[in-house]
Amino acid sequence: MNHRITVCTSCRRKGTETRPGFELIERLRNALSAAKETIPETFDVSGVACMAGCDQPCTVAYHSTSKASYLFGDIDPKTDVDDLIAFAKQYAYLGDGWCSSVDRPGKLRKSTLARIPAADSALEEQKARAS
Template structure:
């Protein structure tokens, strides 16, 4: 299972003390399971204590081998699961994880906090610098 979805478990609903992440994880796991074979890769879905997106709760990250990582904010566990599941399907097919904002499903077009390129080290360059 090389693909991961990480959900912040510290994010609080704006104006309340309710933590959104735990419920989002369960709903996302259910949504991915219901998608079945429509998502060709398995995704590990887990929580992490903080992703530093406190001003835009709840934050969710998508990671894959040799792929760009995405961080999304303002995710609502009640209304955004379908968009997250659709992006998981899309992300699984993307060779390098790269897609433009207009290609992302629904709310994810406007709620991207970061896209971090995959780190690919050219072995020849690395050899030249280590000599």
């Protein structure tokens, strides 16, 4: 199964011109490469111009086919990479991607902006209600 981590590249901390997304992408790719023996699935890391988390930069999304997606905010490339890698390991094992906030590592317990159900599970629930 293919997993993706998407990082906002336009996020800026208020009062600065620094865009931490580019640094975060590089750090995540390096950390995932170093941890590849302990993560059972592959994760592609890419950037996107905006994920509408401007008030809580830098934003990071985890998504995969048939799994819930997550959007995290207020991520710092210097201090939060370990938590992001720990979540990648956890997310890889979650069949539907669903987990409680208390189960998420470190800062990610409090920095979740959204958890979005997988599209196919939402369709299944809609079909079940219709029958």
